């Protein structure tokens with residue numbers, strides 16, 4: 001069984017990618033999930049860390065089905081497969097982070113999530129990596145359930 005202190009990539013551990021405030025046990029059940037988490041770390045989080053040279057703060061990576069239910073995640077959430085991570089870069093605008101990822105990395109789905117117009121450090125970036133990456137960009141503002149196409153600073 002994988003241990004919490006195991007590294008998934010040079011700078012990211014299983015502990016960071018399984019963090020949860022739910023109080024529930026949150027251990028990946030399958031080697032496939034661990035492989036997916038490794039890909040997320042090497043393809044998304046490591047390039048972000050190398051570019052910004054700042055700590056990457058992970059809000060949520062892997063979610064067991066129970067944890068996902070407890071936090072109100074969608075049943076189709078890529079977090080359950082270990083394919084998605086929510087994070088921000090310490091001291092940086094999440095909007096700028098989303099734009100940089102969109103222009104630079106290969107990813108499946110990128111969401112600027114719970115962003116508040118005018119507050120650059122609000123919200124977080126949700127980014128997923130899969131075998132057939134769609135390169136989809138969306139923005140969801142705090143207080144709204146609507147997903148707008150593209151990475152945008154304010155609702156039209």
Ligand SMILES: [Zn+2]
Pocket residue numbers: 060079084085086126127
């Ligand atoms: Zn997410």
